Amino acid sequence: MRLALTFAISLFALPLAAPVAADPPQVLADTRVTGALVQQVLGDLGEVEVLLDKGSDPHDFQLRPSQARALQQAELLVWIGPELTPWLSRGAETLAPERRLALLATPGTTLRSYGESDAHEAGDGHDHAPGSIDPHALLDPTNAAVWLDEIAGRLSALDPAHASAFAENAEAAKQQIAQLDARLTALLAPLAGQHIVTLHDAYGYFTAHYGLAETIPVSLGDASAPSAARIDKIRRQITAHQVRCAFPEANHPSAVLDAVTSGSPVTLGEPLDPEGSQIDAESGFYTELLSQLAERIHACLSAR
Template structure:
């Protein structure tokens, strides 16, 4: 802004006036950890501002380490919106030093629906099963109090979070409270349309058996009635051991899976190993956290729609 010339004698009075004003109605600077969280936040902020996205495309949300510049962005933000300690244990340490009120952990928002990991002989639920040689072991002891942290794949959770994000921003920036609330309402209405659209895309999939790369799709499968039979790796996408691959190949013989899906930000070698010698088609890579999408308000819908389209295309044999 250009400074207006003014008589020296007026300066003190002007400064007094400025400092006497109530807290400036500044839009908070916001950092969000995952592209899906950034997208929901961007929808709530609308024209008022753009939240920064913490993780870049090469990052794995389950196992990330911040560069110094990223750590600074977190430290300097007025508000850090992050998904959960269960998804990103490293993030819990990052926000630990921040002031209360300067963070919003989406998984703890009232009304968020938590569900346990998909479980069964062909699922990997825990974070380290490499040492087991019995593939029929159950995971109850590992997962008694663990929930599947891929919560955003249930659109109802995204809707609840939009409200919570608007509420927190309004508390920090009361001047724009109504805008945040309106934007959240509009975004929630769009989620309804998205849910219907995804239902249509997936309609031809029916109960075709699906195998996923990592154990991340429980919410999506429940929301849209998919028949996910198993996963190659666990809930944190750690590499599977040879025993795991062998067990899965053994179980698959009778399971009748139609498609198996790699993921864009993980090597596809394990998926190829599991699929080798079976009738399963290997689908295009899935991107469940939107890591490879174009960041911004539209990313959430594009990510959800993308999952549905890739699944439908593979099942259709495209």
Template structure:
């Protein structure tokens, strides 16, 4: 009888485990957020390994299998990884998709224009700088104050049909043509949406809801995990804000314009980007323009990236003493998992502090 009972319990446990959705995620920061929500039930698969460019990537067989087996795919969206739409359509026809760029309540920004970011308006998304009411998660069920209708030009995502930026196509922007992947044209959606922790806080609810719809038995677990992760990120955001507030007004340039969401959230604004994208070397003319910005703004720091050509920093010096520090928007050196996303934000804040603190 005891053997029969043990066999029954093991069989039941196997059934319960089988009901947990198979989840595939695009990049490590999103994988980390989904891992936070799935703790105690399962773990997601990561499609794009750390260090690989999300803008254009050829999946390995193991990654293709993860997509094919997925019940749910959680990805930033076509603004970041347009190449992923085809394999999702062919390999994961029956899978649900959670496209994070389309989640209601997040802050969306557009690419800044010009070497010196002439359009310093955060993409006309006004009235979202303080995000009142999120310290206690009030309004997370309806995301009050974060509705896309408040983002001029983004209501109902009509302007974010990311295959239809007809006014900003690659033919009109020669530099963008040189870079495979997302559209770097001014006015197109900036896809580095995860670098605003407030967006991640909103996403955690959406992730929990998508998982709960497929796995109602674990809905309470997903909701509790999401709430705990949100509380962690609220505290982390407050810590970073306290760390970076004294640095407001400091002038710096970045390797490429990947940090707008982080800068806008914490009110530390870059003056220029050396390269239009992470995959395109800057022209001599662009370097000259950036050098002028450095001189005119008396910028004290240039933020590099792991793949950055260090010789470009020397080209910007022009008799000035430029400090430098490395930023990585994707967290290539970090171990994927539950702690990865908070570590990514802490590393960005630490780099800002080390390079901009007088």
């Protein structure tokens, strides 16, 4: 009896093993912008894997075999949706609904559609069908705030033990975006109603949010070359709206933009980067994305 009691006491005297920490959720994102938002919510609790390489076009990409395997193993895929990254649609559809989050489908997201006239003018085979959703909703900071909450909710379902941390991280990120939004609103307010020429029709959310006139896109999609009639129309719009600035785009040649603006008083600004494909910042990526757009537009339109 004494031996048994001694043995029992010795068991209680042994140090208790620390509980094994749960592995962080395996999260996959389609683009660097999406990945940056997810990482802000994850914080130090995990690291999101981004499918799209730096400098790649989100509209035209092919998964490598290793990425296809990572997609099947991921606990959660966060992507804008098939409207922006159609190459991911088939893989996303193989995942259970709780393992994928399409941000454009998130309740509360502000969406805009491409216009009927623009869609018809784009020509056959082009991706801007009448009434189709403009997928560049990430350029409206109010959407980013909505998405941060949704991401936090999905991560909490995967890792309930850290739900409060995810919620706190999302709230901190939303406050940063609100401060950024206030700064950019003040910066661009004096330029309200001004038109600019851009290479693609990718900036509607940004210009609408900050009070600029709709852009005049040279190409009404992400792959088509403008027709002679389109170029003539742009030149007439430049004159009618007294356009002062045109902007090339990262990862795209500017030759067609040069041709459209040749002989006009239009100044070429620094290239715009609506997907942040050339941004180097690891932290503060979304802030840098919007800041760069606003500051480059402001620099050109404010020049005398």
